[in-house]
Amino acid sequence: MTSPQIVWLRRDLRMADQPALHAAAQAGPVIPVYVLDDERAGDHAYGEASLWWLHHSLENLGKSLGSRRSQIVLRRGDAPQVLAAIADEVGAQCVHAIRHYEPWWKEAEDELRDALGEDQKLCLYDGNYLLPPGAVTTGSGDPYKIYTPFSKSMLERMPPRDTLGEPQTVSSPDHWPESDNLADWNLLPSKPDWAGGFREFWEVGEAAAHDRLDWWTDHVADYDEGRNLPSDDITSRLSPHLHWGEISPAQVWHKLKDKRSDGWKTYAKEIIWRDYAQNVIDQFPDYPRESYRDYDERTLWRNPNAGHLIQQDLECWQKGMTGYPIVDAGMRQLWKTGWMHNRVRMICASFLVKHLLIDWRFGEQWFWDCLVDADYGSNGVNWQWVSGTGVDSNMFVRIMAPLTQSVKFGAADYIREYVPELADMDDDCIHDPPDDLRGDYPVKMIEHKAARERALEAYRASKT
Ligand SMILES: Cc1cc2nc3c(=O)[nH]c(=O)nc-3n(C[C@H](O)[C@H](O)[C@H](O)COP(=O)(O)OP(=O)(O)OC[C@H]3O[C@@H](n4cnc5c(N)ncnc54)[C@H](O)[C@@H]3O)c2cc1C
Structure with missing residues (x-):
């Protein structure tokens, strides 16, 4: 044999x-x-x-x-x-x-x-990627640092390789080495069992990934308009399946590539973000731990390890008790289901970094622990993008206004779902409830205008 x-x-x-x-x-x-x-x-x-x-x-x-x-x-x-x-x-x-x-x-x-x-x-x-990191390079032969030209080069190289079916036979050896029992690894929570929301939200595994892709084939055309609306959530929710390799991006690409919608064109660029993140960590292995801009970070951030009140601010954000309904809905969706809508991930991340001025690494670590799609590359790259500290980033001075975002992207039903204290509130009030109607729901930790001014001041100080 x-x-x-x-x-x-x-x-x-x-x-x-x-x-x-x-x-x-x-x-x-x-x-x-x-x-x-x-x-x-x-x-x-x-x-x-x-x-x-x-x-x-x-x-x-x-x-x-x-x-x-x-x-x-x-x-x-x-x-x-x-x-x-x-x-x-x-x-x-x-x-x-x-x-x-x-x-x-x-x-x-x-x-x-x-x-x-x-x-x-x-x-x-x-x-596990459309192309291996380093497969597309700049004119001088270096790997890309910036997403936009990277994405353009990738699109020129698409479609990806042909996919393989399951092996026809998987024959067994004469002798199997000893194996642990999966249950003995105790990977699942027991006391307390906090995973009820996960079980309701997810089907795990390869068959479930393909079922979701089948569903997505009928919905990808609506992605362009629907992807920013957390209440409707027209996104594929394939991220954990892709992260764990239950489905490959090449399989996704080939299944969708004949769709001639704007939705598919936008979606293709989002999947390329996933490749971009690997391309970044391949060049900068410590990217999810180190900033790449010349800020004086000791001046810029309020450090939760340095004081009780800053630690409390971090915990309010983690528990979804900031008093900003869109932020709290997102953080509670994360806690309940292990996932958060992309638009809301950006709002929540921006709130931590700019409204609370807390170092992005505390947010990266919280997401790392709570997300079922927690990915070293994608998480690090997106946190640095939002906080304006990475090699290709949003600018720090672009400060998202959570209340405006909530109205603009119609988040009322999303808030009702994840912040039950506000479930009976009408659309006019729910994005920013008046203090006397909040009941058990907390008042805002800090007003947007004051937070914005504090962030800009800290930014100026960190540059001098
Ligand atoms: C602060 C922050 C942290 C994030 N952390 C992670 C993470 O740990 N793991 C992760 O997979 N994504 C992360 N993302 C990216 C994005 O939010 C998720 O990939 C997306 O919400 C997953 O939902 P979906 O499958 O419905 O995405 P869709 O909108 O349907 O997109 C399709 C696929 O493209 C990929 N993708 C889309 N957007 C991005 C992006 N910005 N960066 C990298 N890949 C992307 C994902 O694999 C996703 O499944 C993060 C975003 C932010 C702002």
Whole structure:
């Protein structure tokens, strides 16, 4: 019998269009392995919401493989060491894996190459992005830093590669290495079980991702107009499926590419933002941790670690108790469902950074813990974009007015859904309720005009 082929699974939890699984299945018996390596990412170890999704996604893929009489070998520990040990144990000569661009995964790939024996190799494949980072370059051959020219170059290179089907056969090895039991990893919350809202909002797994894409095929034409309206929410909600690799962007692109609507054209550019974020972290591995502008950040930010009142401000934002209904609806949607509408993510992020003058990294970390689509690249790039600190950013002095945004984008029903204290309020009042009608709902932490002036003053001071 030919020697077994190991497939190292990470955020690529699908059967179809999975180039590593496909190549392994053609070469011999397959041993899919998932290693829970929770130390390696340091301050970006998976947050609670990510762990919830991961559990269900592994369970789903395990079932799909089970229907082929295969399974996932689950292990916990240092991924390169665990994989090299399994390769030795089963006599595997190749570990197949889809490339990942988070700095800790790039390091792990190097370490695995070193840990494998001379007759063993690591075979890496592209598969989770439209094109690998660095595939499009400026005229001088450098990777892009700015989104707009990056996007233009990407569009010229589209459509992406053809997609692959599921492997025809996934044959089993003679001997399966030992596996942990998924339930023993305790990835799901128990006491308290806070995930009720997640279960109502999401179906996890590859089949659910394709069902959602089918639904989206009939709605993408309305994206251009609907994507900014949180009450209607005409967006694909594919972000966690894409993040966990339950579906590939190439599959999404090919399914939609013949749609001739403005909605599809806009949507294509949004998916390219996802590639752009990887392109940025590939060049700047610490991007979700470091600012790239010449502000004096000690002057600019109020630091929650430095004082009780600033810490309280941060907690009001986290709990959705700022007194700004659109901000609070967004933060409570995040807490309840593990996801937030994009327009509202921008409003909430801007509120933290500019109205409360709190360092964007506190927001990045909160989103990291709470989002089911928490992505090192996309989260870091978007936080830096909103706060005006990144290599391609909105300007700090552009300060979003949450109350105006709420009216402009018709957020009344969205607020009613997530801020029940305001559920009976009519459209005229709900965006900015008069103080005497607020009942249990808090008054505004700070008035918009005062917040704006404070932010501009801090900005001026940070530049001198
Ligand atoms: C402060 C902040 C933090 C964010 N953090 C994340 C994150 O951790 N993970 C994440 O996937 N997205 C993040 N985003 C981007 C965006 O909000 C989500 O991708 C989007 O809301 C997901 O919903 P959707 O699938 O319905 O998106 P759609 O509008 O249907 O877009 C389609 C897909 O394109 C990609 N996409 C769209 N917009 C962006 C964007 N601005 N940046 C990167 N990719 C994009 C996503 O994969 C998305 O699923 C963040 C945005 C902000 C403002």
